[in-house]
Amino acid sequence: MTIYSFWIFDKHCNCIYDREWTLLGNPKSGTTNSKQNDDIAKLLYGTIFSLRSISGKLTASGSESANEIRSISTGKFRVHTYCTATGLWFILLTDFKPINYDKILKHIYADIYVKYISCNYLSPYDFAENESEMRGQGVRKISNKNFMGNLERYLETWISA
Amino acid sequence: MSRPVSTISGQSGLSSSGSGAPLGGQGRSLKATGDDIWKNKTEKINAELFTLTYGAIVSQLCEDYDRDFAKINDQLFQMGYNIGVRLIEDFLARTALPRCEDMVRTSEVISKCAFKVFLNISPKVTNWSANKEAFSLVINDNPLSDFVELPMDAMKGLWYSNVLCGVLKGALEMVQLDCDVAFVSDILRGDQLTEIKIKLNRVLKDEIPIGED
Numbered sequence: 001m002t003i004y005s006f007w008i009f010d011k012h013c014n015c016i017y018d019r020e021w022t023l024l025g026n027p028k029s030g031t032t033n034s035k036q037n038d039d040i041a042k043l044l045y046g047t048i049f050s051l052r053s054i055s056g057k058l059t060a061s062g063s064e065s066a067n068e069i070r071s072i073s074t075g076k077f078r079v080h081t082y083c084t085a086t087g088l089w090f091i092l093l094t095d096f097k098p099i100n101y102d103k104i105l106k107h108i109y110a111d112i113y114v115k116y117i118s119c120n121y122l123s124p125y126d127f128a129e130n131e132s133e134m135r136g137q138g139v140r141k142i143s144n145k146n147f148m149g150n151l152e153r154y155l156e157t158w159i160s161a
Numbered sequence: 162m163s164r165p166v167s168t169i170s171g172q173s174g175l176s177s178s179g180s181g182a183p184l185g186g187q188g189r190s191l192k193a194t195g196d197d198i199w200k201n202k203t204e205k206i207n208a209e210l211f212t213l214t215y216g217a218i219v220s221q222l223c224e225d226y227d228r229d230f231a232k233i234n235d236q237l238f239q240m241g242y243n244i245g246v247r248l249i250e251d252f253l254a255r256t257a258l259p260r261c262e263d264m265v266r267t268s269e270v271i272s273k274c275a276f277k278v279f280l281n282i283s284p285k286v287t288n289w290s291a292n293k294e295a296f297s298l299v300i301n302d303n304p305l306s307d308f309v310e311l312p313m314d315a316m317k318g319l320w321y322s323n324v325l326c327g328v329l330k331g332a333l334e335m336v337q338l339d340c341d342v343a344f345v346s347d348i349l350r351g352d353q354l355t356e357i358k359i360k361l362n363r364v365l366k367d368e369i370p371i372g373e374d
Contacts, residue, residue, distance in 0.1 A: 013370045045370065068259075084253050085260045085336045087367060110254035118250035125247050136370035 003159050004077060004093040005030075006151075007044060008113070011087025012128040014138030015041035019151070027156040032148065033141040042136065044091065047072070048081055070102065082106060088113070104158060108151065116147035191269050195277035198255050203278060212307045219321060230318030237320070241327020249332040252278065260336055264361055267338065268296050271329070271359075280304055288358075295360035297345065303355055311349050320344040326357060337365040 002024055008017040018037045023029035031037070051069050059067035072079040073096075082090040082105035090105045090113075117123050127133075127140045142148070219237070226232045256274055261267040268286040276282050282304065288297035305322045320326075326342040333340045339362045346352035 012368055042370070049369070084250070085258065086249060086253060087337075088250075106254075106257065114250050114254045118247045121247075125250075135368050 002095045002097075003155060004095075006093075006108075006155065007041060007089075007091040008142070009041075009045055009089040009091070010127050010138075012126075012134040012138055013045060013049075013136035014127060014133070014140075015045065016127045016138070016140065017142040019155075021159065027152070027159040033143070044079075045089075045136070048079070048089065048091070052083075080105060082109060084109065099158075104155075108154065112147060112150050112154065116144050116150065117142060120144065120146075191273045192277075192283075194256060194258075195274040195283070198274070198278050199281055202255055208304055208307070212304060212309075215305050215324070216309060219319075223315070223319075228314065230315060234318075234320050234323045237323035238327040238330070241324035241329075242331040243327075244324070245328035245331025245333075246335050248279070248328060249335045252332070264294050264296065267333075268298075268359075272298060275332070284357075288356075290360075295358065298357045298359065300355045300357070303348075306347075306349055306355075309349055316350050319350075320347060321349050322347070322355075329357070329359060333359075334365075337367065339363050339365050 003021060005018065005020040007015060007019075010016050015038070017033065018041060019030065019032050020034065020037060021027065021030040048069060051072065055067045055069055068083065069081055071081065077093050078096060080092045080094065080101040082102060088109070090109055092101055092105060094101065118125060123142075123144055124140075127142075128138045129140070133139065218240075219233070222233045222236055226236065252275060255278065258270060258274070261270060272284050272286050276284055276298075282300065282302055284298040284300045286296055287299055288295075290296070303322055305325070309321060311319060311321065315321075320343075323344065326344060330340060330342045333342070341358075341360045341362060343358055345356040345358045346354055348355045
């Protein structure tokens with residue numbers, strides 16, 4: 001299987017982490033938190049944002065479970081999403097191999113993000129420091145070495161599998 | 162901590178199936194979720210060490226703030242808030258719960274999952290306001306206040322477990338629920354019950370990117 005890229009958005013519509021692999025199947029290639037990805041991040045956010053609001057509107061209110069977007073497919077790749085109640089989005093762009101990506105994204109959230117960002121008092125829990133950095137205008141990214149290292153090691157096994 | 166699971170709504174022993182309450186099914190599954198996470202996914206620490214550590218913090222604050230109990234309450238609340246805004250992520254990661262549709266559901270999640278997962282207690286939800294936006298949590302066996310006796314001068318002013326209010330406030334705010342959380346009474350102060358009041362002010366709006374509105 002191949003993972004093309006991985007993204008995290010926070011509740012201020014900001015991309016707080018992006019990782020893109022440029023060479024197929026090579027986990028060491030690519031860029032992290034690249035400026036060039038800013039526009040793609042905005043488009044990706046907008047796409048998922050719109051689909052989420054449409055799927056919400058198409059669901060009868062009062063139904064037991066929310067109608068969440070789990071994945072979006074195009075002709076060339078698939079987008080997997082995992083959204084938390086606190087407004088964090090974890091997004092993975094992959095090929096078409098039928099693998100339980102939900103589990104992968106949940107692992108990234110529960111065992112990597114929570115451990116190295118939320119439970120780390122030296123890391124901010126909110127990446128927008130003031131109002132001018134909210135609503136998609138943020139500039140801050142996750143730069144925690146433990147987070148990045150553990151994420152790389154975890155995704156590496158899936159890329160070269 | 163090995164205190165027994167407190168049962169909700171006064172039933173003793175194992176809850177029997179077939180409850181006719183409208184929230185019965187949902188309520189049971191939340192309780193099961195809470196119990197399961199407490200049993201299998203929670204790292205436990207010694208309850209006495211926890212209680213004594215908290216006691217040491219409060220007594221240190223009393224010294225630092227020269228027994229100005231209003232300030233100490235604020236400080237405990239602030240400490241709790243800073244814990245809550247991060248603890249919520251840990252909670253969601255373990256439970257994978259979605260947002261609650263109303264405060265009734267929120268109250269159940271707080272009582273049966275949140276308190277269960279972190280403190281192994283299930284406070285009783287009661288005193289609903291008419292519009293179902295404010296309720297009280299009655300804590301029977303507050304692990305923070307084991308072995309605690311307040312000195313006379315603190316009986317009037319100090320909310321000993323005020324950190325809990327801060328945690329609830331911070332955690333709820335992170336899921337877009339702007340609430341007021343405060344103690345109403347505390348057994349430590351000679352009251353009948355230990356009661357925390359939670360009142361919803363408003364549901365915060367999710368942000369949308371600039372230029373989209």
